[in-house]
Amino acid sequence: MTALKYMQAIVLLLGILVPALKTTAQSIGVCYGRNGDNLPSQQATIDLCKANRIGKMRLYHPDQAALQALRGTDIEVILDVPNPDLQSLQDPAAAKTWVQNNIQSYTPGVNFRYIAVGNEVDPSTGNSQYVNYVLPAMRNVHDAIVAAGLQDQIKVSTATYSGITSGFPPSKGEFHDNAKGFIEPIIQFLAQNNLPLLANIYPYFSYLGTPQGNLDYALFRSQSPVVSDDGNRQYWHLFDALLDTIYSGVEKAGGPNVEIIVSESGWPSAGDREASVENARTYYQNLISHAKKNGTPKRPDKLVQVFLFAMYDENQKGGAETEKHFGIFDPTSQQSKYQLSF
Template sequence: MLLLLGLLINLLIFTDAQSVGVCYGGVVDGSSSQQDVVNLYKNNSITRMRIYQPNQAILQALKGTNIELIIGVPNDALQSLNNQNAANTWVRDNIQNYPDVQFRYVAVGNEVDPNNGNSQHVNFVLPAMQNVQNAINVAGLGNQIKVSTATYSGLLGVSYPPSNGAFRDNVRGFIEPIVKFLSENNSPMLVNIYPYFASIGNPNSNLPYALFTAPGTILRDNGRQYSNLFDTIIDAHYAAQASLGGENVEIVVSESGWPSEGGDAATIENAGTYYKNLIRHVTATTGTPAKPGRSIETYLYSMFDERNKTGAESEKHFGIFSVDERPKYQLSFNVPKSMNVSISERYGILAAFSLM
């Protein structure tokens, strides 16, 4: 009996951990080989990765590992995959040829939006998703790999309060059939969530609210209480999806991060606080106020600083590692579920065994 009790305690403490993924972008100017990158994931117990386009060296390095992968179709490849034969070839070359890689999702396009510089790709996203799904189904992988697209908060016209979340009027025609596709295929919506950008773009911003350090409730919305901006943004997306028939479409946070320099509130202290608190929050079982009781699958952006990336200076400093592979923050990427079990629940389990 004591042996069984000891095994139970070890099981509670050390197994069934919730994993936080990390995005690996392509604008990295370090000297690490792709095998070195995968080894860095393994050495830090990071068991989920997102890449933005097929990378044969990364796929080779991932063979036989326990790292689950989001593989992306870049926006400039979407039009070509509107041809079913091309989609079949893409799935064969980048998925079927790597049976020892644990593919989790295919992200067909990233932040395509009728209102931004990616607007030329709008008409290609859904047909590409459908063709990739067909190819995956024919390959017998439909129960293993989900097809989605990565969107972002720029598609929302209303985000406050979150229960009123709604897509922009000129976005509905684009996003509604995608939501329907995801619902029909039991696939999640991938959403890039950045409290940093929402915070610095708001003259009335509350930095602790964005960093998960607010001392209590900041927003009340129809009986729901919000103490952090991250949950607020996610629930606004959930409300927007629900209005289009996507009530049951789960959201996976495909990017979230905070820069360590290059802009307002972009400091190493704020970034470290955000990443630590984000990991703690999404690996808990509390969920969001609108979707309680579930962990939130989340991918940190990004693995490395990207000094050659174009755009604002802050865009270059989202890495959780420097380009020489030194960690910028002390982060723990796998949190045992037992850490989220209440004291009464844990001791209730042990008490039950004591009566045997």
């Protein structure tokens, strides 16, 4: 091979590898909540993300100090519209103002990628009072994004969760009957506008809810397939099975090409059965490794984008004791609890 051809081959190889490496590096993010009285400042948190090469972040409300700290970092951001704000965004003018204040005011500068209009709204849960507000708010926020000329950069969605679906094996997955009237029009709206669905997926809670659950299956440690589906689909990991169950539900709801972004996933380090530092370390390490290299059996050619829950243990979170112990960084020392590599 001549020197010129050798150099051409190297350039071609780099042209192939660099985009692939970029996709891999950007597949993992972190969810940043602030339900604690001992948390570092927003600026310190963004600095911590930069130091650990975290390229994605989810914010649960338009935290002005966090958005200021994110300016110029190129960290990709999911910004939530909190559930209590959904009713106000039934007014298109209010949605336009929300986008102006919380998106356009920081653009360019903050690398917004998704807006989560509501989180885990479900007709059968305590969030049922928001059911009628989600889709109209999504439409209005999407229209405001389009009017601002940002539709190619920022995708509007909502964050659902695996508890809204059921079915086994994953190809049998579908949305619960009492949720179909709520979620199917949302899926169709996403499909019509080439928008993704955000989904929170927790093998830990699925494991707890399954008598004689398979811990290795939940922690990405299975040495052989646990579930066979559609003849040639083999499931070694509960995470993949939960995600593909949602994909099946989305397909049946009219969104065969809708991509799913995993907007939360994590494992607690204390508070209940199998909630330990060692299990949490195993889950997070294996999830990162899995997401960087693999799709799911249903979507094998599409790397999964995952946001780890959560940045810190949050000592003022409500609900079960485990809710306070999902942090991957210690809020006091700002040291990684699990020595994760992003």
